[in-house]
Amino acid sequence: LLAGPADGPLAGRTALVTSGPTHEPIDPVRYIANRSSGRQGHAIAAALARLGAAVRLVSGPVAIPDPPGVETVHVETAREMLAAVEARLPVDLAVFVAAVADWRTESQAPTKLKKRPGAEPEPLRLTLNPDILKTVGTGSRRPRLVVGFAAETADLLANAGVKLAAKGADMIVANDVSAEGGVMGGNANTVHLVTAQGVETWETMAKDAVAEKLAQRLAAMLADKDR
Ligand code: CTP
Ligand code: CA
Numbered sequence: 001l002l003a004g005p006a007d008g009p010l011a012g013r014t015a016l017v018t019s020g021p022t023h024e025p026i027d028p029v030r031y032i033a034n035r036s037s038g039r040q041g042h043a044i045a046a047a048l049a050r051l052g053a054a055v056r057l058v059s060g061p062v063a064i065p066d067p068p069g070v071e072t073v074h075v076e077t078a079r080e081m082l083a084a085v086e087a088r089l090p091v092d093l094a095v096f097v098a099a100v101a102d103w104r105t106e107s108q109a110p111t112k113l114k115k116r117p118g119a120e121p122e123p124l125r126l127t128l129n130p131d132i133l134k135t136v137g138t139g140s141r142r143p144r145l146v147v148g149f150a151a152e153t154a155d156l157l158a159n160a161g162v163k164l165a166a167k168g169a170d171m172i173v174a175n176d177v178s179a180e181g182g183v184m185g186g187n188a189n190t191v192h193l194v195t196a197q198g199v200e201t202w203e204t205m206a207k208d209a210v211a212e213k214l215a216q217r218l219a220a221m222l223a224d225k226d227r
Contacts, residue, residue: 004069008052009219014091015053016143017045017070018098018132020060022078026124027109034099038062040149040189041097043211045070048095051215056091058084060098077104078129085132086141093145093218096133104129137168145222147171147214150194153178160194170221171195173214193217 005011019041023031038059045057046067057072058081066072073088075081078100085094103126113122137146148169150160153176160174172194190204191214202213 004049004052004054006052008050009216009223010048011052013053013093013222015045015048015055016085016088016091016094017041017048017055017057018059018081018085018096018100019045019057020062021099022060022081022101022129023076024078024101024104024129025076025108026105027111027113029112032101032103032105033061034101036060036062036099038064039187040207040210041095042067043208044095044097044214045072047208047211047215048093048218050212051219053093056088058088058098060100077101078132079104082130082132082135085136089136089141089143091143093147093222094136094143095147095149095214095218096136097149098132099151100129100132102129103127131167133169134167142168144225145170145218147173147218150174151177157192157194157199160192164194164196 020038021034021036023033025031045055049055049069055070057070059072059074073084075084106125106127133148146169148167150163150172152159156174156176160172164172174192174194175189187206188204189207189210191202191210193200
């Protein structure tokens with residue numbers, strides 16, 4: 001396992017990060033997915049490694065390189081992501097940044113679905129994917145520090161507060177992904193840290209800067225738990 005600098009604030013700690021979208025196949029050529037570049041999650045994995053943590057990154061399909069100094073595994077679907085995460089527990093802290101597809105099709109067609117001339121398309125029958133953050137956050141091998149992200153287009157802080165409790169997280173990093181927010185695929189991010197203590201809003205900054213600042217905050221939170 002790769003380990004970061006021995007003198008960093010996260011030296012001796014293990015961390016797990018999920019990043020990117022998941023792809024849920026409909027047939028051999030089509031899939032359901034969320035918009036996600038993986039930039040924020042990959043930057044967080046790299047930042048945790050720079051602070052000394054041994055970082056395991058579970059990434060969905062992305063077009064960006066594996067972050068330096070991070071043990072990275074690539075998966076496609078939500079169910080594969082959950083299995084890869086569970087195989088990498090226990091860890092000291094986990095950050096769930098992936099934009100996991102909430103639904104997959106009930107079944108996957110073994111051959112390409114064809115248009116039927118003159119006929120309506122068959123509706124897709126969807127089923128719920130496992131909630132990876134909730135499974136880990138409320139599970140028996142829960143990391144001591146569990147952080148989720150929440151992409152919202154409305155009622156940002158109320159929704160993030162509900163997710164904090166429902167998923168067993170210590171913190172939800174909420175960001176506005178409405179058209180005005182412009183986060184998707186872009187380089188800047190405006191985040192709100194939602195914890196049981198309240199909400200802290202950070203100024204808009206580059207995703208790398210968010211990652212660096214968040215990694216430092218998580219190192220401090222973990223040190224606090226040791227006291
Ligand atoms: N998450 C997850 N597995 C899922 C869905 C979400 O691990 N199947 C995680 C995300 O990585 C994120 C957090 O849960 O850290 C919140 O994701 P979000 O999509 O905002 O919340 P949902 O619970 O899926 O609710 P909704 O999409 O309906 O707002
Ligand atoms: Ca979702």
